[in-house]
Every structure is written in structure tokens, then in C-alpha cells.
Amino acid sequence: MLVLSTQKVRCLSLGVSVPNDIFPGFQTGDFAVLYGDNVSLISSLLCVRSQMPPEKGGLASPVVFVDGGNSFNPYLVAEIARGYGLDSRAVLERIYVSRAFTAYQLSSLIIEKLNSFLNSKRAKVLIVSHISSLFFDRDIPKTEAKDLFTKACSKLSEIATNKKTIVLASYQPERRSRRGLFFEAVLFGKSNILIKFKRSGKVSSFVLEDHPNVKPFSIDFPTDYTTLTEFMEV
Numbered sequence: 001m002l003v004l005s006t007q008k009v010r011c012l013s014l015g016v017s018v019p020n021d022i023f024p025g026f027q028t029g030d031f032a033v034l035y036g037d038n039v040s041l042i043s044s045l046l047c048v049r050s051q052m053p054p055e056k057g058g059l060a061s062p063v064v065f066v067d068g069g070n071s072f073n074p075y076l077v078a079e080i081a082r083g084y085g086l087d088s089r090a091v092l093e094r095i096y097v098s099r100a101f102t103a104y105q106l107s108s109l110i111i112e113k114l115n116s117f118l119n120s121k122r123a124k125v126l127i128v129s130h131i132s133s134l135f136f137d138r139d140i141p142k143t144e145a146k147d148l149f150t151k152a153c154s155k156l157s158e159i160a161t162n163k164k165t166i167v168l169a170s171y172q173p174e175r176r177s178r179r180g181l182f183f184e185a186v187l188f189g190k191s192n193i194l195i196k197f198k199r200s201g202k203v204s205s206f207v208l209e210d211h212p213n214v215k216p217f218s219i220d221f222p223t224d225y226t227t228l229t230e231f232m233e234v
Contacts, residue, residue, distance in 0.1 A: 026168070026193070029160055030192060031167045032166070034168060035173060040073070050125040052084070061123055062094040062121050063126075064117060065098070065129070071170075107148040115163070118159070124164075125165065126159065127169075131170065132149065136179065146182055203222055204221055205221075
């Protein structure tokens, strides 16, 4: 297995103790998709780590969080912040949450409003949660849903590249329909990093499926998630 030196390429570290030893982290310009088990926890963790100083694997940056699955949990974020010895209120104040309740709202946020909002907040990290969920609404014609989703993913890729922003999208696979398979193909095709998280009992797996500079690999590590500090690299 060939990996790059984490010291040379790391910008925003994942903050999970075992994968952190070999995964180089996220660089500005990356569009990463995180999917599988516990991605909401990972998203919350990265909301906090983004605000940490560079010497601790962060970016000292606020975060823009586009919530497509009503998944943002301020109590979890506050708990993670306290686990790092940070002021939880100050951390939450630097996370700018925009919730979408329809695919039309989500696509409008991404396509029309994100550029100026990222500029105004000077955020280097953009997180989009449950990116495909709203597009499964049967009230949206299939062709229109596919078109909106494709445009949204293209815009996120453009934002990552042009604004030198780290874009992180959490995704819940839905492979039982042609629409779901289409969304997955588009999303995975537009991203440049693909990470899968799996959990089986007390064993978790970190699977790097795609990366521009690192060969795919999988690593298992024990955890029972009884406390966040067992999951985090503090």
C-alpha cells in the first residue's frame, strides 16, 4: 500500500485516531464524498476540527453547513468541541447553517447563493449533508430531479476548484432505484475523494475508495463509540 506523507499533504485532518495515521486529510480544492455509517458524526467532527489551528490539523476557518437532511445536531457539535477543550458556544457561532426542505431549495442554495455566502463568511470549508435525499421526492419529475442534482454537483465541484474550498458531502446510498444509481454515478464522478465508513459490532472500517494521490485502502479499528474521545484524536 502506497500513501503519501501526511506531513506534506495534510490541510484538514480527519481527526479519527487510526485512519489519521495514514490518511493525508483534505486539501483546499478537494470535493470529498463521505458515505456509509456514522457520516453525521464525521460531519459534526469536521465542523469542529475546521476551526482548530493548523498546527492541530485544522484550518482556523468558520464552516458553512448546508443541511439537506435536517441532520445538523448542535448538541453533538458542542459535545465534540468540549472534548477538544474548546468553547462550545464560540464553535457553534462559527458554523453557518442553511437548511433546505425541498430539492428546489437545496439546488437554489448551492447553485445561486453559496458563492457569495462563502465570500462573506470567509469560510474554507463547506459541508453538504445528505446531499441526494431530497431529490428522491416523488413529487419532482424524474428528469427534473436528475437535472437539478447534476447541476448542484457540478456547482460544488466548481466551488471546490475555483474558490479553493474544501467541499465535503455526506451521502446515504439508495441503490434500489434507477434514480438512486444515477445520483450516485453523478456524485462519485464529480468528486475527487471518496470515503466509505462501515461499522460491524465494535469494529469500524475506514475505506478510501478514490483519491487523486493515494491508492485505495481499507483499515479496521476497534471502537464501541461509548465516548467521543475514544473515536477522536484529541
